[in-house]
Amino acid sequence: MTDISDIDITGLSALPQVDQTARTPHQRRPRFDGDVSELPDRACWALQQLLTRRYISAEADADLYSWVLEYRAQLCVRLSELDLMLRVTDVGYESGGVAFVEQARYESARGVKLLRREPLGTYDSILALHLAQMMRASGGQAVLISREEVHGLFSGVLNDVDRDTVTFTARVDGAIARLAGLEILRRTRDDEDSYIISPVINAVMTASVIAELQQQFELLLSGGAAPERDEQEAQLDG
Known part of the structure; x- marks a missing residue:
């Protein structure tokens, strides 16, 4: 029998450490013919x-x-x-x-813009502005808003394009539907014309975008027509 005192253990410290958190490697199977991705x-x-x-x-x-x-x-x-x-x-x-x-925004002679999602319209963006402002002022509380209250947000708009009441109402309803489709507005179970504002709006609406949209809204209030916004400007990309 070998006495433990006779065993040289000075070299143990030089042995490689085992990563206890590492996952067991596995062979990735191609998802389709020609799949050469290195990602799981x-x-x-x-x-x-x-x-x-x-x-x-x-x-x-x-x-x-x-x-x-x-x-x-x-x-x-x-x-x-x-x-x-x-x-x-x-x-x-x-x-x-x-x-x-x-x-990414930088000067490039050959760069191509790949994000070409359907752009938000003027009323969609202005509604997003109001929702973001309401969420930031809520102090972390859930915010409930009705369809009537959304229309009230646009009550002071007097632009030259949408003076017709029917057209104007349809544009606001369209903005509500658009943001509901993006799950920024979520219908409540008790009333299909009441919505809860998702806190996601705080993540996708930056301070600079809010400031720019505020300028456009003030233009509408003064009777001007705000230009339709493109996807790069809207920044509502989540």
């Missing part, structure tokens, strides 16, 4: 969603959002190759975070 399937799916949706929220898409966080470094590399930037923001409250992609 979940990272690929998260990337696809980021490129095709305005935002991914932890509240509505827990799995997708967790994949974005898990593979955030790799996704940032892939997106930056396309002149895109990944934004991940904690919106607070009980909603967790939100992730979205925006176009």
Whole structure:
């Protein structure tokens, strides 16, 4: 029998450390013929969603959002190759975070804009402005707003284009439907004409965008016609 005192243990400290948190490597199977991606399937799916949706929220898409966080470094590399930037923001409250992609802004002779989602119209953007302001003033409380109250936000608008009451009402209703489709406005269960404002609006509406939209709204109030906004300016990209 060998006495433990006879064993030389001086070399043990030189042995490599085992990463206890590392995952067991596995062989990735191609999803389709010709698939040569170096990313795991979940990272690929998260990337696809980021490129095709305005935002991914932890509240509505827990799995997708967790994949974005898990593979955030790799996704940032892939997106930056396309002149895109990944934004991940904690919106607070009980909603967790939100992730979205925006176009990088820099001077390039050959760069191509890839984010070409359907742009927000003037009334969509102005409504988003009001909702963002209301959420920021709420102090972290849920904000409930009715269809009638939304129309009231535009009561002072006297622009030359939409003086006809029917057309004007239709434009505001269209803005409500648009932001409801983006889940910025969420219908309540008790009343289909009442909405809860999603805190996501705080993440996708920056201070600079709010200031610019405020100028456009004041132009409408003064009787002018605000120009239709394009996707790059609107910045409501989640």
